[in-house]
Amino acid sequence: MKIPQQPLSQRILKYSLTTLIIIGSLWSAAGLEITLERILDAPRQIGILVGAMFPLDLSQEAFDRIIPKVFESLFIAWAGTVIGAIFSFPVSFLAAQNVALGMISRVTKQVLNAIRAFPELILAFVFLPITGLGPFTGTLAVGIHSIGTLGKLSSEVIEGIDEGPLEAIKSSGGSKLNELSFGVIPQVMPTITSYWLYRFEINLRASAVLGVVGAGGVGQELINQLRFRDFPRAGTVLICTIILVLTADTISAAIRNRIIKGKVVKS
Amino acid sequence: MINIPKKPAPTYLITLGIPAALLFTIFSFRRIGFNLQDFRDNLANRAIVTDPLFNPKWQWAWENTADALLETVQIAILASIVGCAVALPLAFYASRATNLNKYSYFLYKSFLNLVRTIPDLFWAMLFTVAVGIGPFAGVLALIMFSLAIMGKLLSETIDSIDPGPMEAAKATGSSHNQSVFTSALPQVLPNYTAYFLYIFELCIRASVILGLVGAGGVGRIIETQRIFLRFDRISPIIVIILVVVILIEQFSVWIRRRII
Numbered sequence: 001m002k003i004p005q006q007p008l009s010q011r012i013l014k015y016s017l018t019t020l021i022i023i024g025s026l027w028s029a030a031g032l033e034i035t036l037e038r039i040l041d042a043p044r045q046i047g048i049l050v051g052a053m054f055p056l057d058l059s060q061e062a063f064d065r066i067i068p069k070v071f072e073s074l075f076i077a078w079a080g081t082v083i084g085a086i087f088s089f090p091v092s093f094l095a096a097q098n099v100a101l102g103m104i105s106r107v108t109k110q111v112l113n114a115i116r117a118f119p120e121l122i123l124a125f126v127f128l129p130i131t132g133l134g135p136f137t138g139t140l141a142v143g144i145h146s147i148g149t150l151g152k153l154s155s156e157v158i159e160g161i162d163e164g165p166l167e168a169i170k171s172s173g174g175s176k177l178n179e180l181s182f183g184v185i186p187q188v189m190p191t192i193t194s195y196w197l198y199r200f201e202i203n204l205r206a207s208a209v210l211g212v213v214g215a216g217g218v219g220q221e222l223i224n225q226l227r228f229r230d231f232p233r234a235g236t237v238l239i240c241t242i243i244l245v246l247t248a249d250t251i252s253a254a255i256r257n258r259i260i261k262g263k264v265v266k267s
Numbered sequence: 268m269i270n271i272p273k274k275p276a277p278t279y280l281i282t283l284g285i286p287a288a289l290l291f292t293i294f295s296f297r298r299i300g301f302n303l304q305d306f307r308d309n310l311a312n313r314a315i316v317t318d319p320l321f322n323p324k325w326q327w328a329w330e331n332t333a334d335a336l337l338e339t340v341q342i343a344i345l346a347s348i349v350g351c352a353v354a355l356p357l358a359f360y361a362s363r364a365t366n367l368n369k370y371s372y373f374l375y376k377s378f379l380n381l382v383r384t385i386p387d388l389f390w391a392m393l394f395t396v397a398v399g400i401g402p403f404a405g406v407l408a409l410i411m412f413s414l415a416i417m418g419k420l421l422s423e424t425i426d427s428i429d430p431g432p433m434e435a436a437k438a439t440g441s442s443h444n445q446s447v448f449t450s451a452l453p454q455v456l457p458n459y460t461a462y463f464l465y466i467f468e469l470c471i472r473a474s475v476i477l478g479l480v481g482a483g484g485v486g487r488i489i490e491t492q493r494i495f496l497r498f499d500r501i502s503p504i505i506v507i508i509l510v511v512v513i514l515i516e517q518f519s520v521w522i523r524r525r526i527i
Binding site for chain 2 (some may be wrong): 013017021024025027028029031032033038041042045046048049071074075076078079082117118119121123125126127129131132134135136138139166177205206208209212213216222223226230233241242245246249252255258261
C-alpha cells in the first residue's frame with residue numbers, strides 16, 4: 001500500500017521549525033542559567049511557600065484591610081473600561097475603512113496601535129508623579145490602554161458589517177448620519193458591547209496588578225504581605241482575588257453569551 | 268396603510284441592566300476619587316515627568332539595556348515553549364470531545380480556569396518568593412500564564428472538532444487514546460501552532476514588566492530608574508522595547524502566514 005507523503009516544502013518547514021524550537025529553548029535556558037538542579041528543586045520550594053500560606057489568615061482585621069482593596073480593583077477595572085468604551089466608540093468609526101476617508105482611517109489606526117503598545121503598568125508609573133498614588137492613576141492607565149485595544153477591535157467589527165442596509169437607507173434618501181445611526185450602529189452594537197465586557201474581564205486582572213507600582217488595587221496588599229513574609233495573609237489576599245475574578249468572569253461571560261446568542265427560547 | 272411590525276418590548280437585560288450599569292459606573296468613579304479640581308492642580312506638576320520623558324538619554328540606554336533585553340526575550344521563548352508543551356495534553360483532558368470521564372474533565376477544566384484567574388504579575392511575585400529573585404521566577408510565572416491561555420484556547424478548539432475521523436478510527440478497531448492521537452490531534456495542530464505564536468507575542472509583552480517585581484528581564488532596569496524618577500533614562504528603554512516587540516511580532520506574523 002502506498003501512503004501519500006507530505007510535500008517536501010512542508011516537511012522542510014516542519015523540521016526547521018522543530019529544530020528552531022529546540023535550539024531556542026536550549027539557548028534560552030543556558031542564557032538564563034537555569035540548571036536541571038534548580039528545576040528539580042522548584043516543586044519543593046513552591047510546596048514550602050504554599051504550605052506557609054495555610055492555615056489562611058481569616059481574622060477580622062485581615063478582611064477589613066483586604067476586602068476594600070479587592071473592591072478597589074473592581075472599581076478601577078470598571079471605571080477604566082467605561083473610559084475606554086466612551087472614548088473608543090467614536091474613534092472606532094474614524095478608524096474603520098468603510099466609514100471614514102482612507103487617510104483618516106489609516107492615521108487613526110496608527111494612533112490606536114501606538115496607544116496599545118504601552119502596557120498599563122508602564123502608563124501607570126508614568127502618570128504616578130502627576131496624578132498621585134492611588135486608584136485614580138490606575139483607572140487612567142487602564143482606561144487609556146483600553147481605548148487602544150477597544151478602538152482596534154470595534155473598528156474591525158465596523159469594517160465587517162453587511163453593506164446592504166446602508167444601501168437601502170441611501171436609496172430611500174437617508175443622509176450619511178442616518179446611515180450610521182440606522183445602518184451601522186444596530187449591526188455592530190451587540191458585538192461591541194460584548195467586547196466591552198470582555199475587556200472588563202481583562203482589565204480586572206490588569207487592575208489587580210497595578211498596586212505593584214502604587215496605583216491602587218489589591219496588588220499593593222499582596223506585594224506588602226509577601227515582603228513582610230506574612231504568608232497566611234498573602235494567601236487570603238490571593239484567595240479573595242481569585243473569588244472576585246471568578247465571580248466577575250462568570251457574570252460577564254453569561255451576559256456576553258446572552259447578548260451574542262440571544263434569548264434562549266424554551267421549547 | 269403599511270403594517271409595521273411592533274418593536275419587541277425591551278428585555279430585562281435592557282430595562283434593569285443599563286440603569287444598574289450606570290449606577291455602578293457613578294459609584295466606581297466616586298470610589299476611585301476622581302476630582303477634576305485636584306486633577307487640574309496636579310497637572311501643573313507635569314513638568315517633573317514630561318521634561319525628562321522627552322529628553323531621552325539614548326547613550327545610557329544602549330549601554331545598559333542590551334543584556335537585560337536579551338534576558339527578556341529568552342524568558343519569553345523558554346516560557347512559551349514549555350507552557351504550550353505542558354498545555355497540549357492538558358487541553359485534551361479538558362475537552363468533552365476527547366475526555367470521556369465527566370469528573371476528570373471537570374477537574375482539568377477547573378484547574379485551567381483557576382490558573383487563568385491569577386494575573387501574570389501575581390505569579391511572578393509568588394515565584395520570586397518561592398525560588399528566589401531572578402529570571403527563573405519569571406520563566407515559571409510566564410509558564411503558568413501561557414499554560415492557562417493555551418489550555419483555554421486549545422480545549423475550546425478541541426470541543427468543536429469534527430467527530431467523524433475519530434469515529435472512523437474507532438470503527439477500524441483503535442482504542443480511545445489511539446483515535447485521539449491519530450484523528451483529533453492532527454485536526455487541531457495548525458490551530459495549536461497559530462496559538463503558540465500568538466502566546467509567544469503575549470509572553471514577550473508580559474516579560475517586559477516581570478522585572479518590576481524582581482523576576483528578571485528589562486523590567487529590572489526600568490524599576491531601578493523608576494524609583495529615582497529618571498524618566499530621561501526610562502523613555503529610551505521603552506522605545507527600544509517597543510521596536511523589539513514590533514519586530515518580533517512581524518516575524519511571528521510572517522511565520523503564521525507560512526503555516527496557515
